[in-house]
Structure formats: structure tokens, C-alpha cells
Amino acid sequence: MRNLANLSLCLSCLSLIPAVSYSQAVLLDFGPTTVSTAGTNSPYHTVNPLFTDSAWNTIGTSDQLNGLIWSDGTSDSALSLDLGATTNSTATVIGLSNVPSGSNALGSQINTDVYAGDAAGTDAIYTGSSGTRYVGFQLGGLPAGTYDVYVNARNTNTNTANLQHVSVGVSSVSGDFDAATLEGTNVLDYEAGSTAATEAWVESENYLVFTVTVATGDYLNLAVVGDPAGTQTRGFLNSVQIVPTEAPNEGTIFFISSLNYQSGSLSL
Numbered sequence: 001m002r003n004l005a006n007l008s009l010c011l012s013c014l015s016l017i018p019a020v021s022y023s024q025a026v027l028l029d030f031g032p033t034t035v036s037t038a039g040t041n042s043p044y045h046t047v048n049p050l051f052t053d054s055a056w057n058t059i060g061t062s063d064q065l066n067g068l069i070w071s072d073g074t075s076d077s078a079l080s081l082d083l084g085a086t087t088n089s090t091a092t093v094i095g096l097s098n099v100p101s102g103s104n105a106l107g108s109q110i111n112t113d114v115y116a117g118d119a120a121g122t123d124a125i126y127t128g129s130s131g132t133r134y135v136g137f138q139l140g141g142l143p144a145g146t147y148d149v150y151v152n153a154r155n156t157n158t159n160t161a162n163l164q165h166v167s168v169g170v171s172s173v174s175g176d177f178d179a180a181t182l183e184g185t186n187v188l189d190y191e192a193g194s195t196a197a198t199e200a201w202v203e204s205e206n207y208l209v210f211t212v213t214v215a216t217g218d219y220l221n222l223a224v225v226g227d228p229a230g231t232q233t234r235g236f237l238n239s240v241q242i243v244p245t246e247a248p249n250e251g252t253i254f255f256i257s258s259l260n261y262q263s264g265s266l267s268l
């Protein structure tokens, strides 16, 4: 009976392990259009068809410092999103007190297939009406762990060829950060045409993926800019999905210690 009681306790421990399920993600939809019918139209939903969560955070030009929701709709007061921007054509430091000037439905030129309707990838935030300007954010409160970060960056109001440079990194302190020194940088190179790279979500064609490891207390920093020498100089931030790929260290330690404890009980 004692062994059976311990086994029952062990199984109940297993069911209690994650306070947050690490199949959950943070879905950030920048721009004014609320995702309703197109909740699973995204890069990560394409990569992982088993992922059906569709609770997006709709983010305009205002910081959301007091909580966001996870992809299953669970609110989390620890998550803190601080938007930022640069205000001239040469700066690379994202000033978190600078408010992105634009939040627009866009889609006047790119609006078919995966960009149709209320797709998260269509509307966006940005800064300025011209000139090279970054838009970005700093996200605090993520549980420690490794994450894949899926990024849509595109001015869907243009069908001319253009570039969007995306940089992602992690810092142990909050505050303004330099986009030029973030650990990961990649570029989206859009060809001309209103149906260019619209038929499906294809990595490195119309979205990018970065892998980051976050320690307890770390901040995720992300910034987007256009091409100083190109037709699209401003950065556009359309959607970001932050997907845990490994359980946080704390969860792993708790899981192992629980098993060890119960294993010891069963050997009595």
C-alpha cells in the first residue's frame, strides 16, 4: 500500500510540473488590425501544424509594461513589452522612450494569400515617414530557456524591391540597446511585384527565425531597419512569435528532483 501511495503521489507531481506549459508561445501582432479569422496564419503555425493556439497580443504604438497573454490566452503579469525606435537616419541605439510614430493596417500592395484579410503579417508599426529609422522592442519576463523567434518584417504598402534588416539579442539589463551590436542579424530581400513571396510562409523569403537562450532576468531585444541605400529605408515590425524550444532550467531541476525523490520512496 505504501508503494502504491508513493506512486500515486509521484504521478500527481508529474501533473503539477509546469506552471506555464512550454508548448505555449508569445504571439505579438504589431499594427491596429485585430487577428480574428487568421489566427493560425503565421510562420510558426506553418512550421508546426500541431500548434493551434491563436491568442495574439495586438500591439500598436504603446508599451505594454504590465503583462501580455500567452498563446493559449493565459495572462502573465511578468511579461513586459517596451517599444522603442530611433529618431534620425544614423542612430542605431533603440531609445525605449521613443514612441514608434506609425501603426497602420497597410496591405495596399501586398494583400493576397498569407497576407490576405486580417493576417498578422500584413499590418505593422514603424517610425517616421522617410529616412532610415529603426523600430524595435525589449521584452522582459520570459522564463529562462531557449526560444525560437519568428519575425515578419515587411511594408505591405509597397511592391517595389526592398530589404528589411532584423537584429535579435539578449541582455541582462533593461534599457536602451544598440541594434548594431545585437548577436543575430539577418535580412529579408523582397523582390518587386504585388505577389512576390506571398503564396506561403517560407523562411528567409518572407520571415526569419532566430534562436536565443534567455537566463532568468534577461531581456529579449529586437530591432528592424530598412536599407539606407534602398527604396525602403524604414524598418517595419509586423509580427513576432516567441516559441520555447527547451524547458527552463528551473523546471528541469524541479522535474528531476521530483523523480529522484519518488524513486527513492519506491525502493523502500
Ligand SMILES: [Ca+2]
Residues within 6 Å of the ligand: 063, 082, 083, 084, 096, 097, 098, 099
Ligand atoms: Ca517604450
Ligand SMILES: [Ca+2]
Residues within 6 Å of the ligand: 029, 030, 031, 119, 120, 121, 122, 123, 124, 237, 238, 239
Ligand atoms: Ca501585424
